[in-house]
Amino acid sequence: MSQEPLLTVEGLSKSFGGVLALSAVDLTVHAGDILGIIGPNGSGKTTLVNAITGFVHSDRGKVVFKGRDITNWEPHRIADLGLTRTFQVMRPYYSLPAYKNLIVPLFSRRARRSGGWRGGGKTGSRDTVAVDILEEIGFERDSYVPYKTASSLPTGYLKRLELARCLALRPDLIMCDEVFSGLSMSEMASMVPLMEKLQMEGITLIMVEHRLRELFRLAKRVMVLNFGCKIAEGTADEVLGTKEVKEAYFGSEEEVLSHV
Amino acid sequence: MAETTQDRRKERLDRGIKVRTDSVYAISHWQEMTYMLAPRLVFILGLLALPLILSFFPYWQRVISIVCIYALLAVGFDFLANHVGLVSLGGGFYVGVGAYMAALLNLKFGLPPVVTVPIATFAGGVFCTLLFLPCLPLRGVYFAIVSLMFPLLAGRVIEALDIFGGTDGLLGVESFGNPWVERYLLIGSVLVAVFVLRRLLIEDVGLVFRGVKDNDQAVKASAINITVYKALGVYFASTLGCLGGACLTHIYMWAGLSQFALDYSIIPIAATVVGGGGTLIGSVLGCLILVPISEMLRDFGTLRIAVYALILTAFIVYKSEGLMNYGARKYEQFERWVRI
Amino acid sequence: MEIVIYGIINSITLTLMALGFSLVYGVSRLPNFAHGALYVLTGYLAWLLLNRVGLYYPLAIIGALALTGIIGAAMYYFVLVRIRGMPISEIIASYAIGLAILEGLRWGGLKGGTFTLPPFIEGSTQLFGVSVDYQRLIVVAAGLLLIGGLWLFVSKTKLGLALKGIAQDERAALTLGIDSDRMAVVSMALGSVLAGIAALVLFPLGSIVVEAGYQVLIMAVAVCIVGGLGSWNGAILASFLIGFAQILTVSFIATHFQVVVALVAIVVTLISRPSGLFGRQKELEERV
Numbered sequence: 049m050s051q052e053p054l055l056t057v058e059g060l061s062k063s064f065g066g067v068l069a070l071s072a073v074d075l076t077v078h079a080g081d082i083l084g085i086i087g088p089n090g091s092g093k094t095t096l097v098n099a100i101t102g103f104v105h106s107d108r109g110k111v112v113f114k115g116r117d118i119t120n121w122e123p124h125r126i127a128d129l130g131l132t133r134t135f136q137v138m139r140p141y142y143s144l145p146a147y148k149n150l151i152v153p154l155f156s157r158r159a160r161r162s163g164g165w166r167g168g169g170k171t172g173s174r175d176t177v178a179v180d181i182l183e184e185i186g187f188e189r190d191s192y193v194p195y196k197t198a199s200s201l202p203t204g205y206l207k208r209l210e211l212a213r214c215l216a217l218r219p220d221l222i223m224c225d226e227v228f229s230g231l232s233m234s235e236m237a238s239m240v241p242l243m244e245k246l247q248m249e250g251i252t253l254i255m256v257e258h259r260l261r262e263l264f265r266l267a268k269r270v271m272v273l274n275f276g277c278k279i280a281e282g283t284a285d286e287v288l289g290t291k292e293v294k295e296a297y298f299g300s301e302e303e304v305l306s307h308v
Numbered sequence: 309m310a311e312t313t314q315d316r317r318k319e320r321l322d323r324g325i326k327v328r329t330d331s332v333y334a335i336s337h338w339q340e341m342t343y344m345l346a347p348r349l350v351f352i353l354g355l356l357a358l359p360l361i362l363s364f365f366p367y368w369q370r371v372i373s374i375v376c377i378y379a380l381l382a383v384g385f386d387f388l389a390n391h392v393g394l395v396s397l398g399g400g401f402y403v404g405v406g407a408y409m410a411a412l413l414n415l416k417f418g419l420p421p422v423v424t425v426p427i428a429t430f431a432g433g434v435f436c437t438l439l440f441l442p443c444l445p446l447r448g449v450y451f452a453i454v455s456l457m458f459p460l461l462a463g464r465v466i467e468a469l470d471i472f473g474g475t476d477g478l479l480g481v482e483s484f485g486n487p488w489v490e491r492y493l494l495i496g497s498v499l500v501a502v503f504v505l506r507r508l509l510i511e512d513v514g515l516v517f518r519g520v521k522d523n524d525q526a527v528k529a530s531a532i533n534i535t536v537y538k539a540l541g542v543y544f545a546s547t548l549g550c551l552g553g554a555c556l557t558h559i560y561m562w563a564g565l566s567q568f569a570l571d572y573s574i575i576p577i578a579a580t581v582v583g584g585g586g587t588l589i590g591s592v593l594g595c596l597i598l599v600p601i602s603e604m605l606r607d608f609g610t611l612r613i614a615v616y617a618l619i620l621t622a623f624i625v626y627k628s629e630g631l632m633n634y635g636a637r638k639y640e641q642f643e644r645w646v647r648i
Numbered sequence: 649m650e651i652v653i654y655g656i657i658n659s660i661t662l663t664l665m666a667l668g669f670s671l672v673y674g675v676s677r678l679p680n681f682a683h684g685a686l687y688v689l690t691g692y693l694a695w696l697l698l699n700r701v702g703l704y705y706p707l708a709i710i711g712a713l714a715l716t717g718i719i720g721a722a723m724y725y726f727v728l729v730r731i732r733g734m735p736i737s738e739i740i741a742s743y744a745i746g747l748a749i750l751e752g753l754r755w756g757g758l759k760g761g762t763f764t765l766p767p768f769i770e771g772s773t774q775l776f777g778v779s780v781d782y783q784r785l786i787v788v789a790a791g792l793l794l795i796g797g798l799w800l801f802v803s804k805t806k807l808g809l810a811l812k813g814i815a816q817d818e819r820a821a822l823t824l825g826i827d828s829d830r831m832a833v834v835s836m837a838l839g840s841v842l843a844g845i846a847a848l849v850l851f852p853l854g855s856i857v858v859e860a861g862y863q864v865l866i867m868a869v870a871v872c873i874v875g876g877l878g879s880w881n882g883a884i885l886a887s888f889l890i891g892f893a894q895i896l897t898v899s900f901i902a903t904h905f906q907v908v909v910a911l912v913a914i915v916v917t918l919i920s921r922p923s924g925l926f927g928r929q930k931e932l933e934e935r936v
Contacts (some may be wrong), residue, residue, distance in 0.1 A: 101529070103528070103529075122528075122533070123529060124528050124530075124531050125531075125533075135526070139525055140523075140526070142522075143522070152515055152516050152526070152530050154512075155513065155515070155516050156530055156532045158531045174512055214529075216530070389736075397739075397743075443918065446918055446919075449736065452736060454915055454918050457866075457914050457915055460866065460911060461912070464905075464908050467904060468905050574747065578744075609755055610751040610755050611752065611755040613751040614748040614752040614755065617747040617748040618748045620740065624740055625728075625737075
């Protein structure tokens with residue numbers, strides 16, 4: 049590719065009290081791509097997300113985003129630059145109505161700089177903008193859903209709310225930490241087109257996933273982590289063919305692979 | 309919402325008038341208007357009228373200023389603990405900083421109280437915030453412990469270095485002159501503080517504060533620097549404390565080590581717990597109850613500390629919602645037993 | 649030489665003060681801010697039993713320790729258990745109880761005259777040319793015995809192992825049939841007794857005053873925070889660090905700074921390394 053990659057990670061390492069959670073992971077993502085990251089439980093996927101987005105201090109390595117070295121920046125500065133994330137364990141403001149959840153990101157400097165949502169200008173109150181974003185992400189505007197408190201929403205909506213919180217910042221890159229986990233089949237089916245829509249709108253996505261089938265529909269390129277190391281990278285078929293990946297997914301999860 | 313006993317449970321429903329008042333009907337009928345305004349007016353007018361009513365009891369009139377100083381601290385504590393999520397046990401530190409700053413400005417530069425109080429208030433707030441800045445990443449218990457250490461440390465350092473008058477304190481500070489100025493300055497400050505902070509909390513920025521308290525990770529992921537908001541919270545609280553301290557110095561015409569004392573750390577907490585955390589008004593109410601009790605027990609020396617420590621324990625353990633939340637619930641909702 | 653000997657004595661004194669606090673926090677995650685109050689209370693109870701009831705000194709000591717243990721356990725069983733798991737409420741409530749005990753004592757008990765406990769053995773001896781009185785040697789012996797005894801208790805007895813289990817992983821311990829509330833009561837009783845033992849060996853060196861309660865609380869908190877809350881090795885190491893730092897400040901700067909050293913140690917540790925010297929990464933993430 050001629051163009052500069054959006055995000056480059058070189059040799060990122062992190063250990064927790066002697067246990068190596070990430071060892072020298074490299075990755076590159078170009079603008080507009082969807083990169084999938086898979087791996088068995090405890091392979092360091094979430095740590096990778098945490099280390100890139102600044103929630104965990106990495107020990108070694110370098111993260112470059114939009115040409116700037118953002119290694120071990122504070123999370124809010126990284127988000128301010130346009131690299132946001134969702135949490136695997138969802139973190140909504142449970143006591144607030146769903147749309148009020150978006151007031152916090154809309155209050156940030158990044159959201160204010162961009163002047164509301166989709167060029168809406170500074171005139172629209174944040175509440176209106178918030179409902180607009182929720183509609184875009186699949187909360188029916190005329191129903192009561194956007195106005196219900198977050199604690200009463202089902203998992204599917206909470207996952208969407210996580211995404212909406214990222215979208216409110218109008219990010220360039222979203223790192224999705226297992227958006228499909230805990231969803232029912234039908235909820236997942238409706239999530240896939242949503243992610244495609246985000247990609248078409250020009251948002252780059254890095255998706256950390258357990259659900260291989262849905263991921264492979266979306267991601268052209270997939271990388272596999274095991275014990276904190278990158279063991280394979282390429283298209284879905286290439287990756288699944290390699291010996292290391294088969295070994296990593298040994299046992300019951302091999303059946304998952306055969307389904308794909 | 310509901311308490312369950314064996315075969316029935318208590319159901320709580322909003323009163324019709326409360327629901328109507330919440331929406332657009334609020335201004336359409338005198339009943340709704342009264343319902344909405346009565347509690348607020350009782351609070352504001354009651355506080356304003358207090359010195360006039362008590363002019364028949366000169367002894368108690370003096371207590372009003374003290375109540376207000378504690379109320380300022382308690383409002384600050386409540387805001388910081390229940391809306392920003394930093395439990396600061398070091399209220400005495402704010403009072404001490406405000407008191408010493410006002411006293412020094414008055415004694416060294418000969419400035420009158422009109423000048424020293426505002427300077428001590430705002431500069432004191434900045435000073436406290438700067439000192440607390442390195443502690444802001446700490447959470448919960450750890451912040452509470454550090455904040456508890458600050459007033460102790462300040463007292464010991466002044467004692468050990470023998471600066472600012474050492475153990476004797478700074479004597480001969482100018483008084484306010486007119487006691488009515490002093491009372492209404494303090495009552496006005498309490499009302500303004502409660503109004504401004506309550507207003508702040510229903511704005512969008514209030515949601516950010518709430519986010520910092522409940523869910524700081526999500527706030528960080530929303531490109532918002534939580535340290536800024538925590539610092540802002542500490543600034544509000546310490547400014548209120550310093551205002552109290554500055555007034556205290558001019559009332560007693562003296563600044564001393566006892567202004568870092570336990571009283572200023574523990575009464576505001578007790579008042580907030582008794583009055584009802586999170587309401588801000590509850591903390592003022594708590595002070596109106598606790599400070600006079602403490603004043604009545606003054607003859608018994610330190611027994612008063614033991615008494616309000618026990619009141620505090622009883623409330624935190626058995627009635628943790630506090631009076632204000634309890635009252636608001638009775639005012640806004642009715643309860644009934646429903647058979648299951 | 650004087651600095652070394654008094655440094656060791658001071659460090660073990662600090663360990664004694666902190667052991668109870670550390671034990672209770674380690675087992676039940678309860679920051680017992682009434683620790684200092686229990687310390688003074690034991691001293692006062694022993695004084696009462698000795699002088700007002702007229703008991704034989706060893707009996708008075710045992711009686712005072714037993715009473716403190718019961719009071720500590722009752723405090724947990726009747727009050728603190730209801731706010732278990734709300735750390736801020738736990739701190740405020742236990743601190744308030746401690747305050748009530750201390751200020752109640754100041755008002756009703758410890759006033760007028762000085763209150764002293766007699767030393768266990770009168771007199772002093774020469775150690776490497778430094779004069780040390782026997783009571784201080786008893787303090788050291790008691791400290792070492794307690795550390796050793798606790799270690800044996802925790803690693804050898806069934807009750808000790810259960811406590812250790814709760815300390816390491818409460819949920820796992822619950823599934824193994826260990827009642828965490830009962831263990832918390834036991835740990836509070838034990839912690840109170842430890843505070844009491846510290847009081848009884850230390851008070852003969854001076855007089856029983858209310859201020860000691862605050863002092864002991866600060867020291868215990870300082871040692872436990874610097875060492876890493878819940879870590880016993882850390883607490884012992886931290887006692888030596890702070891103990892020697894204090895002796896050095898006393899001999900080279902001024903006596904006034906003794907407490908300042910501990911307070912500064914707390915603030916600096918929390919800011920630079922919140923998990924303390926021996927804290928674990930997992931705990932670090934909870935704190936920051």
